[in-house]
Amino acid sequence: MAHSLRAADEVEPDLLSRLRQRGWRLSSQRRVIAEVLVGEHVHLSAEEVHARAGQHLPELSRATVYNTLNELVAMGEVIEVSVTNGAKRYDPNAHRIHHHVVCRNCQAIRDVEPPPTTVLPPPEAVAGYAVTETEVIYRGLCPDCATDRPEGSVPGS
Amino acid sequence: MAHSLRAADEVEPDLLSRLRQRGWRLSSQRRVIAEVLVGEHVHLSAEEVHARAGQHLPELSRATVYNTLNELVAMGEVIEVSVTNGAKRYDPNAHRIHHHVVCRNCQAIRDVEPPPTTVLPPPEAVAGYAVTETEVIYRGLCPDCATDRPEGSVPGS
DNA sequence: GTGGTTCTTGGAACGTGTCTAATCTTGATC
DNA sequence: GATCAAGATTAGACACGTTCCAAGAACCAC
Numbered sequence A, B: 001m002a003h004s005l006r007a008a009d010e011v012e013p014d015l016l017s018r019l020r021q022r023g024w025r026l027s028s029q030r031r032v033i034a035e036v037l038v039g040e041h042v043h044l045s046a047e048e049v050h051a052r053a054g055q056h057l058p059e060l061s062r063a064t065v066y067n068t069l070n071e072l073v074a075m076g077e078v079i080e081v082s083v084t085n086g087a088k089r090y091d092p093n094a095h096r097i098h099h100h101v102v103c104r105n106c107q108a109i110r111d112v113e114p115p116p117t118t119v120l121p122p123p124e125a126v127a128g129y130a131v132t133e134t135e136v137i138y139r140g141l142c143p144d145c146a147t148d149r150p151e152g153s154v155p156g157s
Numbered sequence C: 001g002t003g004g005t006t007c008t009t010g011g012a013a014c015g016t017g018t019c020t021a022a023t024c025t026t027g028a029t030c
Numbered sequence D: 001g002a003t004c005a006a007g008a009t010t011a012g013a014c015a016c017g018t019t020c021c022a023a024g025a026a027c028c029a030c
Helices: A011-019 A030-040 A046-054 A062-074 B013-020 B028-038 B044-053 B060-076
Strands: A079-081 A087-090 A100-104 A107-112 A129-141 B080-081 B089-091 B101-104 B109-112 B131-139
Touching: A011 A030, A030 A046, A030 A062, A046 A062, A046 B028, A062 A087, A062 B080, A087 A107, A100 B131, A129 B101, B013 B028, B028 B060, B044 B060, B089 B109
Parallel strands: A100 A129, B101 B131
Antiparallel strands: A079 A087, A100 A107, A129 B131, B080 B089, B101 B109
């Protein structure tokens, strides 16, 4: 399938200028990585970001992808999500509080808008720890994997 | 320091018989690994389990540690905890609902008894997923790291 | 005690992520 | 538009955590 990325100037217009204000040099590599990540609003691994961005910038190195992702995480523009198996995944939806649901079969991640009744009051202290962040992960089977397919098989995308 | 492990028969007497009922062959390796893990009630990494069990069984291989831990997880006797950086950790406290709090500096994990007011109603379905598990992780600084130590340093244990 | 099934072992191999030194680019300045 | 220094990118080596494999050893039902 052909990924029709939006033009750079259209992608989250605030993001690129925010980054620039923080002294970020806007190289073509960083621009493409941000486009891939923010433009698709899915939860890609670093390797997937590398593959997709590489379609637009074949010379792109893995080191640059990792560097850029780590910088975006450090700046709070992207959230790192660990799903127990395999690589970290990167969530561009960093500015809205939300939870995640992970398929235990195919590892697909979706954002979950927390219903008001399930919102945890952010505790300031837990077991003596100064808590700054609460992460909620639901685990189960996604709609595709929940249908009667043999366990372990990944439904075709 | 000398770890004074409890004798095998004292360690979670139910656990070993439960495992046996499921057809688990009770080798000395598996016994020692279960003792180390369940007997100390902390959150060890596979490498730490290997090191501690190796004090009692010097020939123990890493492959066996990983095999055994994965089996215990599959049987629901142990919970895998991902802390974003580094190795998975293994929580023997699998039969009581609880959350975890992780120090973002030294990665120390503690169990958290969820106060009744913060218990999430386990949703049956989220975003179309059939949810079977809810995981809550608090992140922050542990008491040791929260005192005015330079960021990145790990207080002596 | 015997035998077959299962477990363990050491080492190779893999996936993810970081580091390094050399080279190239960006953007401020003229 | 040209210059230049600071910073970014690159390829590849490396580190770490984990899994795979084939050969040998141990467990336990008989």
